[in-house]
Amino acid sequence: xxxxxRLAIGTLAMAGVASLSFYAGTASAxxxxxxxxxxxxxxxxxxxxxxxxxxxxxGHRVKAIxxxxxxxxxxxxxxxxxx
Numbered sequence: 001x002x003x004x005x006r007l008a009i010g011t012l013a014m015a016g017v018a019s020l021s022f023y024a025g026t027a028s029a030x031x032x033x034x035x036x037x038x039x040x041x042x043x044x045x046x047x048x049x050x051x052x053x054x055x056x057x058x059g060h061r062v063k064a065i066x067x068x069x070x071x072x073x074x075x076x077x078x079x080x081x082x083x
Contacts, residue, residue, distance in 0.1 A: 037079075
């Protein structure tokens with residue numbers, strides 16, 4: 001994995017973690033794994049923003065979107081293993 005891709009994934013992960021404090025307060029009492037669900041929501045919103053960005057950021061937007069898709073898929077797999 002390239003360093004740029006690792007940086008993109010790390011940045012997205014930090015953005016997801018940073019948003020958790022906001023989303024954790026809005027989770028219902030019975031919701032399982034609210035932090036993972038919040039991360040999925042945050043990554044989905046970030047992906048939307050990247051998809052609708054005004055430019056391609058030197059070609060890095062596509063790779064960041066791909067990394068975001070991979071991160072969302074991995075989080076969904078995590079949730080499936082908890083059942």
